[in-house]
Amino acid sequence: MLKRVDVEHLCPGMFVHEFCGSWMEHPFLRTRFLLNEPNDLERLRATTIRQVWIDTSKGLDIPAEVTAAEEVDSPPEETDKQLAQQAKPSSTSKELHQARAIIGQARETLKTMLHDVRLGRPPDLPAAGQLIDEMTLSIKRNPHALISLARLKTADNYSYMHSIAVGALMIGLARRMGHDDNQVRQAGLAGLLHDVGKTRVPLTVLNKPGPLDPQEWAIMKSHAQWGYEILQPLPLDESIAEACLHHHEKIDGSGYPDGLKQSEISLLARMASICDVYDAVTSDRPYKEGWQPAIALQRMAQWTPQQFDKSIFQQFVQTVGIYPLGSLVRLQSEHLAIVLDVSDNRLLTPQVRRFYCLREQRRITPGIVDLALPEANNSITGREDPADWPFKNLDELWHGFSSTHSNSQP
Numbered sequence: 001m002l003k004r005v006d007v008e009h010l011c012p013g014m015f016v017h018e019f020c021g022s023w024m025e026h027p028f029l030r031t032r033f034l035l036n037e038p039n040d041l042e043r044l045r046a047t048t049i050r051q052v053w054i055d056t057s058k059g060l061d062i063p064a065e066v067t068a069a070e071e072v073d074s075p076p077e078e079t080d081k082q083l084a085q086q087a088k089p090s091s092t093s094k095e096l097h098q099a100r101a102i103i104g105q106a107r108e109t110l111k112t113m114l115h116d117v118r119l120g121r122p123p124d125l126p127a128a129g130q131l132i133d134e135m136t137l138s139i140k141r142n143p144h145a146l147i148s149l150a151r152l153k154t155a156d157n158y159s160y161m162h163s164i165a166v167g168a169l170m171i172g173l174a175r176r177m178g179h180d181d182n183q184v185r186q187a188g189l190a191g192l193l194h195d196v197g198k199t200r201v202p203l204t205v206l207n208k209p210g211p212l213d214p215q216e217w218a219i220m221k222s223h224a225q226w227g228y229e230i231l232q233p234l235p236l237d238e239s240i241a242e243a244c245l246h247h248h249e250k251i252d253g254s255g256y257p258d259g260l261k262q263s264e265i266s267l268l269a270r271m272a273s274i275c276d277v278y279d280a281v282t283s284d285r286p287y288k289e290g291w292q293p294a295i296a297l298q299r300m301a302q303w304t305p306q307q308f309d310k311s312i313f314q315q316f317v318q319t320v321g322i323y324p325l326g327s328l329v330r331l332q333s334e335h336l337a338i339v340l341d342v343s344d345n346r347l348l349t350p351q352v353r354r355f356y357c358l359r360e361q362r363r364i365t366p367g368i369v370d371l372a373l374p375e376a377n378n379s380i381t382g383r384e385d386p387a388d389w390p391f392k393n394l395d396e397l398w399h400g401f402s403s404t405h406s407n408s409q410p
């Protein structure tokens, strides 16, 4: 049974089902949890929240002498219905529009948050939590749109976009690994905040266009420890600060700062390491062009025995797809094409946009081919490295086109 009770009647062992107030009014990153942390009650009483819903089937009931403000047998359907509505599956082309808006908003949130941290103020956690919820809904509607768009960066927004991209990848990976809603939120926050320690790295080092000298490199590497110091005192799950501290550890013990090996590295840190490297190598930087997603996965697979947790990496490949959006591929029909859309049940037969004929060695009028349709009579025969071809701006071939204009001609 759900009971709406005054905050002063809460006690350890009760299960909080929902706060009667908005995200902005409380510091918790979970909305449903057992009140078992000693300072949870204190933190809750310090907010403007006056009442909460408790679930007596999952935790202690109120004492007999206390009266609940309201009682219902089952959860108020409205919130769950609204959430289900907001998470209804959406096509990639449709979700790309929403994802673009979320990223625009996320950039502003990150900008303010990192500015605050630079000034020694704590990051705005409710804003970060809200952002993670928005991003999670987008990924629930379509697992590829937000992740693929967040890969596209410019020199001046790299640090914000990298945080957003790693947050999005962590959400997608945690969902793929079967984590519950609360764990997905922790993973998203760990991704969003993993490089928060870079706010203490001098800009001359952070933005240096050339290679770092040993002293600068030592400063740069301190960002993991600095991030931990910033996050550890905050009312966040300890695993988030821990992931920040160890996201540069490698599975063979050759990483930093502690040279941890295998399962000595926490699960969230092992996940963050993969998401961080994937986004870094697939992003364009002033000094190097990013690798195409499929090429990045291929190379990361070769590094896996030394660097990454093998089983998490396999789940990661499933998350972004064997041929992620934007991959350059060669078709059986002797065309080059860009991957436009993928889904779980058609990882090897995505929708692609072909634009170049290899036999005639010339560009052709771009056309969409749905490789899952039998009448397409076509398939992917291999990945291609764009570095081997003179094409510019390949990314423009996938993120502005609608899959509704599909035709299946081979």
Ligand SMILES: [Fe+2]
Residues within 6 Å of the ligand: 194, 195, 223, 247, 248, 276
């Ligand atoms: Fe980092």
